[in-house]
Amino acid sequence: MVAIIKTGQSVRRIFQYNENKVALGEALCIGQGNYPADHDQLSNSLKINLLLRQLELNENVKRGSVHISLNFHPSEKDLDHEKLMNIASSYMTGIGFAEQPYLVYQHFDAGHPHIHIVSVKVGPSGKRIDMQNIGRNQSETARVKIEKDFNLIKAQGREKQINFAIQPISASKVGYGKIQSKKAVSQVLDFVLNTYQYKSLPQLNAVLNLYNVAADRGRENSRVFKGGGLVYRILDKDGKTTGVPIKASDFYNRPTLKFLEKKFEENTLKNSRPGLRIKNAIRAVFQSERPSIKELSKALEEQGITMIKRHAQNGSIYGLTYVDHVSKQVCNGSELGKEFSAAAIQQNCRKSESEIIQNIISGKISLPSPLKTLFEIQGILESKNLFTPLLQELIIKLFKREFPGSTLPSDLKRKKKKRRRKGLSNN
Known part of the structure; x- marks a missing residue:
């Protein structure tokens, strides 16, 4: 199991995000914690108002919303609603949120089972809940315990599977309409923005590009750039932008340039010994x-x-x-x-064969004209996948030394000059 915790300024926006998923048939509200009635007996206004009233107990808390996703291995099949609610309850207790009101949603919009939990970080007494290093400490302890108690596939030892739990966007599979593109990009942003420690826009794009997404400020003379705006775009297989650009402000968590600049500062301070x-x-x-x-x-x-x-x-x-x-x-x-x-x-690093060939063709390595032509032919054949083992063997034979032994014929030997001894005449 993999747990991701995010905080924000608007619990209403996070609540609406999950309820919109329910309306689209991509999610289902499966339970609640510390509410006066079961989830299926609560209207949307009752669900959100309890969270808002608890936030009002401490007006000094600016980022009071808590949005948690618990992600399970794709092979997990026996995750019914009862088991998922027991896991959610155990996790909330493990991170110190046992008395907090929360809503649990099961999402169906990814290739792996996962649930979302919506809560707030103001306690019933009005005290702010400290979430400093909660992901590294309480969450990690709770995760390990839950994996053992509920017989889940362990996250440790399979880091690469975890990190690529979401698949890169395929431009050919996403329609060019704004709704489809926004949905695909939103999944990538949800995973990347609060998971990786990027310290600049190019570093963020280094990660986003792996999922065929790019954050774009536009050209320096464009209205978007001058206004401090940001759009997100889908990349095709050649790394070129395609489809409809989507404003950062259109996403529910508003990953604007201002938001990212705060993340740059936070991530810079997180680790004094990077990499x-x-x-x-x-x-x-x-x-x-x-x-x-x-x-x-x-x-x-x-x-x-x-x-x-x-x-x-x-x-x-x-x-x-x-x-x-x-x-x-x-x-x-x-x-x-x-x-x-x-x-x-x-x-x-040593040069690979293809790099050597390119250096010869470009003139960085000088060779006699016939040999350069031979390498040019080899480069063309390789670029068109026509370079066969038979051709490789032919080139090796052409370059094979005529005299493989350590000695040379006497005619080709350089005449050794006699050393003139100091103070002596040759006569």
Whole structure:
């Protein structure tokens, strides 16, 4: 089980989000906690008014809404309403919300079973509930206990499955209408915005792009950019924007530029030693071998770290961004230290065959004209997937040394000059 906790300024907006899902047939309210009646006997106004009245007990709390999602492994099949409510009750008790009013919704809009819990962080006495590090401490303890008590598939040991619990958006499967696009983007934003530790818009986009979503401020002379606006767009398989751009203010949690700037500051302060796991993983790869860039990227991917290359117009790599799906940290190579920058990584990595061929074709490596032509042919064949083992064997034979032994024919040997001894005449 994976638990995600988010707080916000408007409990009404979160409540309406879940009720809209119910109206669309994508969710169902399955229960409540600490309400005077069962959920099926409560009107929408009674549901939200109890939460609002409790928030009014402490007007100093600005971010009083609490929105929790409990996500289960796709193979979990025996999660009926009774079991889900028992899990929700156990979790709320575990994080110190046993006396709080809350509503539980089961959602059907993703590939894995999950529930949403709506509550507030003002207690019955009017005291504010401290949620500092609640995800790392109380929530983690509650999660482990629930997995054991309810015989759930454990989250530990399967980090990569957890982090990619939602699938990247497929532009071909999403209609270009605003409603469909908004629904798809909203799922990605719900997962990414409060999960990963990004510290700038490019770092956020490094994560969002993995799910085929981009946050876009527009061009510098555009009205959106000048007004401090932000839109979210879907990317196609080539990384190009497609479909209808959606204003950040149109989403229920309002992930505007102002909201993101606060997240940038919070995430910067969260960890004084950013990317420690990333640095250790990279060093471990170089200790065992001297990989190519592609091999390094693959080795890191196996450890749950995505290495994103930033390319200049001429195709060269000018920057690297690392996304750690286990620690949830997003770091540029330069902020990790000089040895993890794009320049250092490229220098320490060996060139792959395809890179060598491209360098020869571009003239970075000089060769006699016939050999360069041969490599150009090889590059064209590889780009069109026509480079077969038979052609590879032919090229190897063409480059095979005529005299494989360590000695050369006497005619080709360079004549060794006699060393002239100091103070002696050759006569």
